[in-house]
Amino acid sequence: MKLALIADIHSNIEAFDACLAHARDRGAQRFALLGDLVGYNADPVAVVARAMQLVEAGAAVAVQGNHDAAAAGDVSERMNEAAAAAIRWTQRQLAPHQADFLRSLPLVLREGSVCLVHASAAAPERWVYVMDTRAAAASLDAAESPYVFCGHVHDPLLYYMGADRRPQPFLPVAGISIPVARHRRWLSIVGSCGQPRDGDPRARYALFDIDRALLTFHRIDYDQATAAGKVRRAGLPEEFARRLESGR
Amino acid sequence: MTSSKLDPGDEIDGYRVVSLLHNGGMATLYRVERAGAELPLAMKVPRLAQGDDPVSVVSYEVEQMMLGALQGRHVPRLEAVGDLQRRPYLVMEFIDGESLAAAVGRAPLDADELVRLLAPVADAIDDVHRQQLAHLDIKPSNVMFRASGEAVLIDLGLSHHRHFPDLLAEEFRKPIGSAPYIAPEQVLGLRSDPRSDIFALGVVMYQLATGVLPFGAPTSVHGLRQRLYRYPRAPRALRPELPQWVQEVILHCLEVDAARRPTASEVAAWLRQPASVVIGVRGRRTRNPGWAVRLRRWLWAAGFEPAAPATTQASALPIVLVAVATQHRDASRQAALQAAVRDLTAMHSEARIAVATVIPPQPLLGSSGPESGGNLHVRHLVELRAWAEALQLPEQRLTFHVLEAHDAAQALLDYATNNPVRQIVIGAPPIEGNPKLGISYKPVAAAVAARVALQAPCTVMLVRPVAAA
Structure with a gap:
């Protein structure tokens, strides 16, 4: 069974569809959406519709991200002004049943040997950034699963833990x-599908071949120009459009 | 887990055991057969019983990973893998040829014989290096020859591949390798440099040319460290009839600084065309340098840090940890810290900068104040990002860490211990009895800097703002 893991889509339907197609070509039968379906970019309605369609068909599972919670009306998290502006804009676009869908998403899902969470499995509601070995260890310990997949941090990274209980970071090479x-x-941070930030504008996702225990981090091309153009036409902050074009 | 002992006639997953080939410390090797197999086959079974070396199970995983990723004639082909939980084994191509170990008994060898044996070994090392692998355990018993004369590198259980997590670095922070052949940087725990294989090739060449090992077979870490500062005796001092070019190549491979060693393809070319070897001081030396040079070398070795490997990757890069006191802000101190880090990043273009602050642990549940939970964490994260903007560094060189702990010094020390932190940069405690500086630094923060400076496992830079004239 091959499971595709897609995180931080951020209202970018071009990147989302490109990852779905790429994963299907490689035999993905199931999809895990690791939170932040919305925020920043200009296609929340299409992205949420696609996610709902996959979840209702039983092809995907999804967890909630901080931008999803904010768009669904939970204002407890402070964001910078540009991100908050995008959330207010997103709230005006979403249909009520779409906001309900985002609100209803669980924070953590465990399926077999896999734990899915947007941020850290240790206190997922606090949206902790897993950015060092301590945070990775805390998430792995809380997850109680051999495989933890998350997003929130936009750059892909793989932590592996052995007998001495200290996770080690490893920078995965795309396609290997x-x-x-x-x-x-x-613990895999699969990388952002819809808003990459490490200087490479391609969409990231990971494909996990569960039976063969093989994990592949992918970076794939998609139509960044169209996605960035939509951000500008929607009147969203210019920095979000430029980020799609440059990957920074 | 089942016992690893197998007898002729035993059958596992369709493979029938023919004979025992080798009983090693980490694994047992059997000759096996399978109906319809295209290749002669060998089965390697790791030793996993209580009391066996814990490295053996990890190196089994590593070898499986490496053989699965490598291609070509210079490593055995992987045929099948047994399930680790049930019955771990690797079935691979059996190389039905001579081992380089057989040549050790015939040493010292003349130059023609050295070339015949070692040029193919240099080719094999070159091939795996091109495939991003550092073998890290090159020695005569790990080199086999095909009937065609091509060399095959076996036993990849200690190898490092750029594309895969290093499972051995994670669990074993002591030098791993074979004592006579291990490179200086491996002695210091660096396991990612393909140039370590060139050093080992130099040791093998020395051994075959002279009949002795250049650094003996030490059994302690102290003994291993001697190769950082002690010159091996010049091969020509042991065998005057050896051509100068052979000594030049051997001592070039044995350079302590990996950056000064040749590549495997250069060694292969020199062996095949000795006339192309430029003979310098290394080739002409017959006596060891005088005591003054040796002392200088010993002092240098005492502070030796291996150079960054030729093929580094971000996770292995040195980290500079910057402790930013987001809770006690003071503009002049922050500016001084920023200036110090800017200077450091200009000097060390490879280092990753980890910008960290420590805040008291936040309650997980039950607190609803505006400062509680994730908000506070994120607020400090945002402050760290704002602080780092003045550095004008590309984002991939920066990471941000809000450490939650009651004991700030301990949190910083733990971080420095658990990550490859090369240097910590932190605001200095104020100079006592100098009220002119007007620093409103809290005593608690001063204690943090002092404790970090005293207990850190690395260099600590204490930054103090210059007092206004």
Whole structure:
């Protein structure tokens, strides 16, 4: 069984559809949407519709991200002004049943050996950034699953833990299948699909071949110009359009 | 887990055991057969019983990973893998040829024989290096020859591949390798440099040319460290009839600084065309340098840090940890800290900058104040990002960490211990009895800087703003 893991789509339907198609071509039967379906970019309605369609068909599962919670009306999280402006704009676009869908998403999902969460499995409601070995260890310990997949941090990274309980970071090479043995524990930050930030504008997602215990981080091209053009036409902050074009 | 002992006639997953080939410390090797197999086959079974070396199970995983990723004639082909939980084994191509270890008994060898044996080994090392692998355990018993004369590198259980997580670096922070052949940077725990294989090739060449090991077979870390500062005896001092070019190539491979060693393809070319070797001081030396040079070398070795490997990757890059006191802000101190970090990043273009602050642990549930929970965490994160904007560094060189702990010094020390932190930069405690500086630094913050400076496992830079004239 191949599971495609897609995080931080951020209202970018071009990137989302490109990742779905790429994963299907490689035999993905199931999809895990790791939060932040919306925010920043200009296609929240199409992205949420696609996600709902996949979830209702039983092809996908989804967890809630901080931008999803904010768009669904939870204003507890402070964001910078540009991100908050995009959330207010998003709230005006979404249909009530779409906002309900975002509100209803769970924070954590466990399926077999896999734990899915947007931020950290340790206190997922606090949207902690897993940016070092301590945070990775806390999430792995809380997850109680050999495989944790998350987003929130937009750059892909793989942490692996062995006997000494110290996770080690590893920067995955795009397109290379990494054996991820079941007797170890692994935390994967799969990278942002819809708003990459490490200087490479391609969309990221990961494909997990569960039976063969092989994990592949992908970076794929999509139509950034169309996505950026939509951001500008919607009157959203210019920095979000430029970020899609440059990957920064 | 089942016992690893197998007898002739035993059958596992369709493979029938023919004979025992080798009983090693980490694994047992059997000759096996399978109906319809295209290749002669060998099965490697790791030793996993209580009391066996814990490296053996990890190196089994590593070898499986590496053989699965490599291609070509210079490594055995992987045929099948047994399930680690049930019955771990690797079935691979059996190389039905001579081992380089057989040549050790015939040493010292003349130059022609050295070339015949070692040029193919240099080719094999070059091939795996091009495939992003550092073998890290090159020694005579790990080199086999095909009937065609091509060399095959076996036993990849200690290898490092740029595309895969290094499972051995994670669990074993001591030098791993074979004591006579291990490179200086491996002695210091660096496991990602393909140039370590060139050093090992130099040791093998020395051994075959002279009949002795250049650094002996030390059994302690102290003994291993000697190769950082001790010159091996010049091969020509042991065998005067050896051509100068052979000594030049051997001592070039044995350079302590990996950056000064040749590539495997250069070694292969020199072996095949000795006339192309430029003979310098290395080739002409017959005596060891005098005590003054040796002392200088010893002092240098005492502070030796291996150069960054030729093929580094971000996770292995040195980290500079900057402690920013987001809770005690003072503009002049922050500006001084920013200036210090800017200077450091200009000098060390590779280092990653980890910008960190420590805040008291936040309650997980039950607190509803505006400052509680994730908000506070994110607020400090945002402050760290704002602080770092003055550095004008590309985002991939920066990471931000809001550490939650009651003991700020301990949190910073833990971070520095658990990550490859090369240097910590932190605001200095104020100079006592100098009220002119007008610093409103709290004693608690001063204690943090002092404790970090005293206990850090790395260099600590204490930054103090220059007092206005």
